[in-house]
Amino acid sequence: MSIIIKRQYRTQLPINIEKLISKLLIKVPQEHLVGLDSIALVDQLTYKKNQKAGGLYWPRKGHEPARIELAIDTIYRGVPRFVFFLPFVAKFMLAAVLFHEIGHHYQYFTHGVSKKTEQNFAAKYKKRMLKKTFFWWGLIMLPFAPLIYLLKGVTQKRSGKDS
DSSP: OOOEEEEEOOOOOSSOHHHHHHHHHHHSOGGGSTTEEEEEEESSOSSGGGTTOSEEEEOOBTTBOEEEEEEHHHHTTTOOGGGGGSHHHHHHHHHHHHHHHHHHHHIIIIIOOOTTTHHHHHHHHHHHHHHHHTHHHHHHHGGGHHHHHHHHHHHHHHHHHHO
């Protein structure tokens, strides 16, 4: 099965987004991609209601096949240029949006759609796929887990006091 990656954006980035998506799609079980025709890379999403979202899933409708749109400007908005020289960070940001949208497709295509649970399902799917794709990062960060947990707690306390 082959998914067409359509480059429809003008944003200039120092990374090859198409190649990155191809590498990420290898991690996704092929049966989760059945029925998905294309991934369009755009500057902004075509559906005006979701302009702040990084991606959008379009289910199959009539003769129109299922497809995903990824808004490159939105995904990388405000990211300093040096971040792109840390390939892991740029890849992780893209993967989070891509896996979320594939989660919508997988739920819609195989499980049907429940409006109550669709975002929750996609979020859980994204989390599962990120763990699978970046499992080695968890191993590297494991020794720092207590420090990260401590810093997270301090940050949450400060933001709670400020609000």
